[in-house]
Amino acid sequence: MAVIGPAMARRDDVRAREDNGVRRWETCGRAWIGLLRHVWTAGVAGMEDAGPIIEGPPLLFEIASLSWEDPILREHGDRALIAHRARERGEGAAAGRHRPRLHDPAGADQLRWVAGLLRARPWTTSAWISLALPGGDPAAMPCLTALSFRIRGYRLIMTGMFRSQDVHRAYLAYVPLREVQLHVAEELGLPAGPLRIFVDVPHVRVADAERVAAVLAAMPEPNAA
Numbered sequence: 001m002a003v004i005g006p007a008m009a010r011r012d013d014v015r016a017r018e019d020n021g022v023r024r025w026e027t028c029g030r031a032w033i034g035l036l037r038h039v040w041t042a043g044v045a046g047m048e049d050a051g052p053i054i055e056g057p058p059l060l061f062e063i064a065s066l067s068w069e070d071p072i073l074r075e076h077g078d079r080a081l082i083a084h085r086a087r088e089r090g091e092g093a094a095a096g097r098h099r100p101r102l103h104d105p106a107g108a109d110q111l112r113w114v115a116g117l118l119r120a121r122p123w124t125t126s127a128w129i130s131l132a133l134p135g136g137d138p139a140a141m142p143c144l145t146a147l148s149f150r151i152r153g154y155r156l157i158m159t160g161m162f163r164s165q166d167v168h169r170a171y172l173a174y175v176p177l178r179e180v181q182l183h184v185a186e187e188l189g190l191p192a193g194p195l196r197i198f199v200d201v202p203h204v205r206v207a208d209a210e211r212v213a214a215v216l217a218a219m220p221e222p223n224a225a
Contacts, residue, residue: 023061024194029072031063031197032171033219036212039167039204046203048164049139053203056167062194066178073171076215081172088176111180114149115187122151144173149184155193156185164201168208 017024025031039056046055068074068086110129117127127149131142141163148159158181165173178195185192204212 021060022196023059024064025061026064027070027072028063028066028171028174029070029076031061031174032077032167033072033216034061035059035167035170035199035202036204036216037221039202040212040216043204048203048205050205052206053166054206054209056202056204058198058200059202060196060198062196063174064194066175066195068175070171072219076218077171078169081169085172085176111184112187115184118149118151118156118184118188125150144177147177147180149181151188151190152193154190156181156188156190157193157196158184159196159198162197162199162202164203165199166205166208167199167202168204168212170199170202 023034025034038059039054043054043056046053068082073082114127114129117124129147129149130145131147132145143162143165144160145163146161148161150157158177160173160177162173174195174197177197178192181192181195
């Protein structure tokens with residue numbers, strides 16, 4: 001399939017650092033622009049249940065700072081949705097649509113379980129939460145399928161694994177995930193490190209292509225003429 005993207009498309013946002021295959025952005029807004037550019041420049045024609053998409057390669061990255069007050073998000077994001085999400089502060093709101101899946105069918109609090117495990121075994125790599133229910137309805141499969149927590153350098157690192165994500169408004173998921181990370185970090189009495197994200201199928205819906213192109217045109221790369 002042919003690569004889709006503007007003729008003037010350039011490489012990913014140079015403001016990102018890359019170490020050992022992990023891209024690192026300082027803010028959520030810069031990560032969002034970098035993710036959009038990643039799909040726009042390397043994407044190919046694809047199809048999803050909702051219709052045609054531009055599908056990018058898998059991506060692993062970290063974000064150091066996340067806030068609804070991010071100037072890039074406020075300038076180029078969906079202001080109404082940002083304002084709505086920003087009003088829903090706190091861990092309860094952060095869990096949002098995933099709240100039922102943070103509790104297993106027996107009613108156990110998975111976040112509390114993770115905190116207890118890390119408190120007892122701070123070196124463990126077993127502090128994982130699955131948000132996918134085995135044998136469930138495929139139509140109800142969440143895009144966010146798992147959360148991983150680990151302590152490194154006396155900080156709590158959290159990774160969100162997305163099986164697929166429409167990156168046009170990906171920031172609406174990342175800032176609430178930061179609240180989940182902060183909640184568990186507070187339970188452990190530790191500072192939160194960066195939020196790590198893995199997206200297996202990052203994509204943009206073809207119907208949103210013009211809007212994505214407008215955002216990228218308004219946010220040229222630092223070395224662009």
